[in-house]
Amino acid sequence: MRIALLGGTGDIGEGLALRWAYDTDHEVIIGSRDPEKAREKADEYETELSSRGRDVKINGFTNEMAADRASVVVLSVPPYHVADTIESVSGSLSEGDVLVTPAVGIKRDDDGFHYHAPKAGSVTALVTDAAPEGVPVVGAFHNLPAARLADLDSDLDIDTLLIADDDDAKETVRLLADGIEGLRPLDAGGLANASEIEALTPLLINVAHNNKGLNDLGVRFQ
Amino acid sequence: MRIALLGGTGDIGEGLALRWAYDTDHEVIIGSRDPEKAREKADEYETELSSRGRDVKINGFTNEMAADRASVVVLSVPPYHVADTIESVSGSLSEGDVLVTPAVGIKRDDDGFHYHAPKAGSVTALVTDAAPEGVPVVGAFHNLPAARLADLDSDLDIDTLLIADDDDAKETVRLLADGIEGLRPLDAGGLANASEIEALTPLLINVAHNNKGLNDLGVRFQ
Numbered sequence: 001m002r003i004a005l006l007g008g009t010g011d012i013g014e015g016l017a018l019r020w021a022y023d024t025d026h027e028v029i030i031g032s033r034d035p036e037k038a039r040e041k042a043d044e045y046e047t048e049l050s051s052r053g054r055d056v057k058i059n060g061f062t063n064e065m066a067a068d069r070a071s072v073v074v075l076s077v078p079p080y081h082v083a084d085t086i087e088s089v090s091g092s093l094s095e096g097d098v099l100v101t102p103a104v105g106i107k108r109d110d111d112g113f114h115y116h117a118p119k120a121g122s123v124t125a126l127v128t129d130a131a132p133e134g135v136p137v138v139g140a141f142h143n144l145p146a147a148r149l150a151d152l153d154s155d156l157d158i159d160t161l162l163i164a165d166d167d168d169a170k171e172t173v174r175l176l177a178d179g180i181e182g183l184r185p186l187d188a189g190g191l192a193n194a195s196e197i198e199a200l201t202p203l204l205i206n207v208a209h210n211n212k213g214l215n216d217l218g219v220r221f222q
Numbered sequence: 223m224r225i226a227l228l229g230g231t232g233d234i235g236e237g238l239a240l241r242w243a244y245d246t247d248h249e250v251i252i253g254s255r256d257p258e259k260a261r262e263k264a265d266e267y268e269t270e271l272s273s274r275g276r277d278v279k280i281n282g283f284t285n286e287m288a289a290d291r292a293s294v295v296v297l298s299v300p301p302y303h304v305a306d307t308i309e310s311v312s313g314s315l316s317e318g319d320v321l322v323t324p325a326v327g328i329k330r331d332d333d334g335f336h337y338h339a340p341k342a343g344s345v346t347a348l349v350t351d352a353a354p355e356g357v358p359v360v361g362a363f364h365n366l367p368a369a370r371l372a373d374l375d376s377d378l379d380i381d382t383l384l385i386a387d388d389d390d391a392k393e394t395v396r397l398l399a400d401g402i403e404g405l406r407p408l409d410a411g412g413l414a415n416a417s418e419i420e421a422l423t424p425l426l427i428n429v430a431h432n433n434k435g436l437n438d439l440g441v442r443f444q
């Protein structure tokens with residue numbers, strides 16, 4: 001399967017790109033607003049993978065071209081870029097493509113990190129509102145520790161939660177998540193259940209911040 | 223230490239009572255609006271503990287009398303009873319007593335379970351607003367699986383998150399939590415960080431509801 005990581009030069013995009021390219025046979029495509037940056041990062045990922053004996057081709061394009069080539073498109077961009085990124089690629093999304101949203105709104109104040117939902121109610125809802133007709137949205141990969149994800153020496157042993165209203169699209173992303181070693185996909189229901197999942201990310205940061213020895217945390221439901 | 227579990231006849235109260243009485247030497251006192259019910263439940267807990275070779279005395283009283291006898295008072299009542307329970311026991315709380323709040327507002331709709339914060343912003347904030355002067359509030363035990371907690375044969379191997387603005391009170395509750403086998407207390411910062419913790423409980427229910435083989439879930443930060 002071809003997976004485009006829009007904003008794939010950022011930290012969560014890097015982690016997903018490396019894990020999919022290392023653990024699976026899916027073709028990973030890096031998208032960025034700046035195609036030169038996308039190609040540079042794609043080269044970096046190739047070098048990292050090659051140093052581990054994994055010789056795969058990773059291409060870098062503009063977000064539009066990356067989305068055009070893939071059947072699963074991951075919006076690994078900051079929450080305030082989600083809407084304009086979807087707008088910029090909407091002509092490149094075909095009916096049946098799957099749009100994946102891992103973004104979470106976070107604000108920091110004196111007390112710690114807090115969930116900062118956009119007006120739509122959640123970043124997931126914002127994506128659903130902006131997605132073209134016929135392109136199902138799946139929420140996934142919201143609560144992953146970015147640095148650990150990008151470090152292939154690091155065991156994950158954590159869960160990721162999936163939400164979608166389209167069961168086939170959810171199953172597609174479940175299989176993609178399941179392909180990453182140490183990552184267990186769990187079903188958290190429909191898109192309306194997004195806020196509680198997105199709110200978990202600032203909580204993970206607060207817990208890491210307040211406990212010595214706990215860094216870059218993920219979560220395990222048990 | 224003497225711990226009063228107000229609403230200690232309910233499911234989370236039962237679990238905490240049994241675990242503290244079984245795993246530690248703290249004295250557990252059961253409170254209820256109905257003292258007869260409190261005594262009945264306390265007898266039940268004693269019988270359960272005795273069948274496991276643990277002969278301890280558990281007393282049952284009105285919430286007011288239970289709070290009066292204890293230095294740590296746990297509000298294990300439903301969120302809509304939190305304010306009137308505090309009001310009913312406020313004359314029984316002394317300066318330096320610690321008030322612990324595990325309650326979470328949840329509503330269910332067609333999509334699943336959702337966090338339903340009271341007007342104060344969180345149940346924790348509601349407790350803080352209602353607590354008498356000089357009685358510090360600690361949020362803890364929000365995300366525990368009640369049935370597993372009350373089943374002493376069940377291993378926990380999960381975390382509980384602590385929030386407080388008073389470090390001494392937080393440390394008191396951390397030690398109490400740490401006394402329960404298989405429960406790891408983690409610091410999640412100040413009381414202002416409550417919402418994200420409370421929102422985790424409906425998420426746990428949604429995940430259990432949507433995944434076969436996962437029931438009565440807790441969470442592990444790792």
